[in-house]
Amino acid sequence: MKFQAIQGEGWLLTKAEQLINWGRSRSPWPFPYGTACCGIELMCALASGYDMARFGAERVAFTPRQCDVLIEAGTITKKMVPVLKRIYAQMAEPKWVIAVGACACSGGVFRTYSTQQGIGSVIPVDIYIPGCPPRPEGILYALLKLIDKIEADHPLYKQRPKLIEALEAYK
């Protein structure tokens, strides 16, 4: 017997993927990396008025080990780049990055010797939010977009060769 469920668009695989995606998309715990004025908007989005926790960003993790989404809000100076890289490296998979504001996206108004011209050249970014600063609604919208993205992901499909190997060995 072949393991249809794993080889085709099988029931077991898709349902397991849906379950995993459901879990991941309902609890994107943020790591608030606020380095400049955009950080204030992020605080506002997290606080009771806008209440980002409604969308699952319930617990703000102040350690990269316990978070899923790195929300980079603010200017990244070149002196800070190694720190950002290190924090990204410390996060456990799966991990996503949201770049909040013009500074994080492209360097913004600071086209100078000391400012990194966008964090996209340093770490992979999933969602860019324009604005200087973006309103809290913008940050919430980005989070919803990210949730859509997580739901459309295929976490097990990427692992398929490994799964088949494991099942064959089991047989």
Place this chain on the structure above:
Amino acid sequence: MSLKDRVADILGKDLVALNEFRGDLCIEVPKGRIVQVLAKLKEEGGFDFLSDLFGVDNLDLYAKAAKKKKKSQEESEDTGETKGKESVQPRFEVIYLLLSLSTNERLQVMVRVPEDDLELPTVTGLWKAANWPEREVFDMFGIRFKGHPNLRRLLMWDEFQDHPLRKDYPLEGKGEERHLNYDIA
């Protein structure tokens, strides 16, 4: 006795120039005497507080003057006349902003630093507050402060090579990047 007269009185011949603009008094003093002058102002003038210390790069202002001087020198060589003796001001300035807490008077003390001798004595012995501003001036303009307890860069990272507030440094930088070697397995 007005502040102007008092300062002139205290400094005597250490006073190179004195300029009053809309109630702000700015004095220029010779480079070699800066510590003695500031000590005198602190002891006798009552300026017991250093509110700031910063540098200025007058590249554009004096580049023209230097050019003009060179030209007139060449001309005078041609004709054998001796004109164009006017001196070109040094490129950098360091300015100390002093405040007297008892009389609430302020004073700017300026010293000119030529490009070929970028060294000043530190005033951290007079005011501990001079520590970080002097590091900043060193970082941004490359002016070294002799005797400073910890003359390292304040704003840019240690391996950075240039002095970015100099006017001949491009605003967008020269593509410097900071690298740290973390052990990321």
